[in-house]
Amino acid sequence: MWPSLRRAARSKNVGHVFPICSGSMDSKLTGRGLSDSGCQVLSQLLPLGYPESLFPIFRRFCAESTDRLTNSKFCDELRGHEAADQPDDNFDCNDEPSHGNGTIEASKKPNATKPSISGSWSSNMDHSAALKSRHRSRRPFLFQAVLDAPSHSIGSMLDRWLGDSNQLERNEVLLVLFHLKKQRLYWKALQFVEWMEGRNLLNFEERDYACHLDLIARNSGIENAQKYIARVPKPFRNDILYETLLVNCVCVSDIQKAEKVFREIRNLSLPLTVSACNQMILLYKRVARNKVADILMLMEKENIKPSPFTYKLLIDLKGRANDMSGIELILNDMKASGVEPDFATRTMVVEFYISGGLTEKAEAVISEMEMEYIKDKRHAIRSLLHLNAALSKPGEVARIWKLCTDPNLEDFMAAIEAWGKLGCIKQAEETFEAMLETTKKVSSRYYNAMLSVYAENKLMAKGKEFVERMSSDGCPDGPLTWEALIKLYVNSGEVEKADSFLLSVTEQNPDRRPTYGSYIYLLRAYAEKGDIHNAEKIFDGLKMVGYPGRKPPYAVLLEAYANAKVRPYGFRERMRADGVHPVKKVIDHLKFLDKLYLKGALQN
Structure with missing residues (x-):
């Protein structure tokens, strides 16, 4: 197994990268895996997300059903990508996998479940059962109270809530954190955790400290998270805490x-888990692919078996290099190790087959997937619609859609997107109308899916009419709607109008920022035209907005200089100042522009 995996990445010596301190490294290895989640790393695209890329403290949370959710032992994270918690990011200029969040919908009824209270999350208030029963029916839902409270007065609001004969229970804490993180309200989540700590409402345990550290890293940066570790009691400075810090470093691609942090895990003789190794592979896959082999060698040396996520990362690495034989080699290793490729892995493989022109192999895998999954898993319908649309097979899309006899909103949206990708506007519109007939009111998210179809197919007139319909239907606009409109303008060749529209919504909505994708669409459009001035303007605007976990998209900006054949003076220094490691594409562009400059200088 290991020799072929190492061949999937070039072998190198490990010692110079991860020096091991003196002392015993005989710590017992643990195999804790991460939940099917993703950190904000956000992205195009492992089809169903990376299952181990979120911080360790939120393992298993999103995998639980609603009833089990409030009984979970640990405060776990919902799953990504990358992607119910947009609009902030689902578009990465460096084409990295998106880790959207999961689709768990926790009940908004506080009495839907009545789990036992965990000792570490229980309230310090001593109410009798009769008192709790009397107030349970009239007390407000805690999450809604936190959500409605202004950011500057969350603590005082929570004090009033607690003083109004309410008791803080663990299930409410979990649901509050779940929903706050799902809506990317990390600052409120941090204030909520610190309020509990300050009022001694929570006896912190290892995952509680890790949760606090993660929120600090998201809100205040890695440096402050590192300082927080010094405040954590020594017994709780374990692998969970350091893995959480490692994941946040990987999120921002800080190599x-x-x-x-990875060396510190080893130097402290903490258990080296497959999760930590996967995080380093994920990081190196983005910024230093030649170092992936180092981690594989280390895993072999420490007898750490690859997880399914390890194989997914390696398949993604080989697929991006258009190495189809390498993908099949990894698949063979998976089977030899007794690891059966799951649905997400097969979907990813099919997408790489399609992009590599191996249509027959893609169709064969799709047939296997349909036979194996179509009767048992609803999400198979959505992926099969997507894959058949990618193969330009409207007949198969129609056949698969007919198999979905009781579609929900997500199924409808998958069908709309599939028809849009095929350019079948009439079918997409019919599907949209059928969706509206199934429910009295749908959110703007589903309207935006139809608007994106018009944008993808450059149908400006239909797009404008649809926006008017959204307004008349009482559908509120928002960052995702703005992104679709910007995409519509850009695809229709009206880049200046898209630029003006972005500036307008930014000024009119100071409390709501446009999506990351909105800026990238414009930046790419100007880069393709070689318009350096406007590309720099959009680039600066994106930096000013600031997206957590997002490095400035220098790779896209450099395309503007390359297309204009202008040497970008000080470009390497700018990247270094922002902590951006140049990828191969950037290095190639810089070499190309340097050669042009030298050639011109010699001719002069």
């Missing part, structure tokens, strides 16, 4: 800090 130096990530390597330092």
Whole structure:
């Protein structure tokens, strides 16, 4: 197994990258895996997301049903990508996998479940059962109270809530954190955790400290998260805490800090888990692919078996290099190790087959997937619609859609997107109308899916009419609607109008920022035209907005200089100042522009 995996990435010596301190490294290895989640790393695209890329403290949370959710032992994270919690990011300029969030919908009824209270999350208030029963029916839902409270007065609001004969229970804590993170309200989540700590409402345990550290890293940066570790009691400075810090370093692609944390895990003789190794592979896959082999060698040396996520990362690595034989080699290793490729892995393989022109192999895998999954898993319908649309097979899309006899809103949206990808506007519109007939009111998210179909197919007139319909239907606009409109303008060749529209919505909505994708669409459009001035303007605007976990998209900006054949003076220094590691594409562009400059200088 290991020799072929190492061939999937070039072998190198490990010692110079991860020096091991003196002392015993005989710590017992643990195999804790991460939940099917993703950190904000956000992205195009592992089809169903990466299952181990979120911080360790939120393992299993999103995998639980609603009833089990409030009984979970640990405060776990919902799953990504990358992607119910947009609009902030589902579009990565460096084409990295998106880790959207899961689709768990926790009940908004506080009495839907009545789990036992965990000791670490229980309230310090001593109410009798009769008192709790008397107030349970009239007390407000805690999450809604936190959501409605202004950011500057969450603590005082919570004090009033607690003083109004309410008791803080663990299930409410979990649901509050779940929903706050799902809506990307990390600052409120941090205030909520610190309020509990300050009022001694929570006896912190290892995952509680890790949760606090993660929120600090998301809100205040890696440096402050590192300082927080010094405040954590020594017994709780374990692998969970450091893995959480490592994941946040990987989220922002900070290779130096990530390597330092990884070395610290080893130097402290903490258990080296497959999760930590996967995080380093994920990081190196983005910024230093030649170092992936180092981690594989280390895993072999420490007898750490690859997880399904390890194989997914390696398949993604080979697929991006258009190495189809390498993908099949990894698949063979999976089967030899007794690891059966799951639905997400097969979907990813099919997408790489399609992009590599191996249509027959893609069709064969799709047939296997349909036979195996179509009767048992609803999400198979959505993926099969997507894959057949990618193969330009409207007949198969129609056949698969007929198999979905009781579609829900997500199924409808998958069908709309599939028809849009095929350019079948009439079918997409019919599907949209059928969706509206199934429910009295749908959210703007589903309207935006139809608007995106018009944008993808450059139907400006239909797009404008649809926007008017959204308004008349009482559908509120928002960042995702803005993104679709910007995409519509850009695809229709009206880049200046898209630019003006972005500036307008930014000024009119100071409390709501446009999506990351909105900026990238414009930046790419200007880069393709070689318009350096406007590309720099959009680039600066994106930096000013600031997206957590997002490095400035220098790779896209450099395309503007390359297309204009202008040497970008000080470009390497700018990247270094922002902590951006140049990928191969950037290095190639810089070499190309340097050669042009030298050639011109010699001619002069």
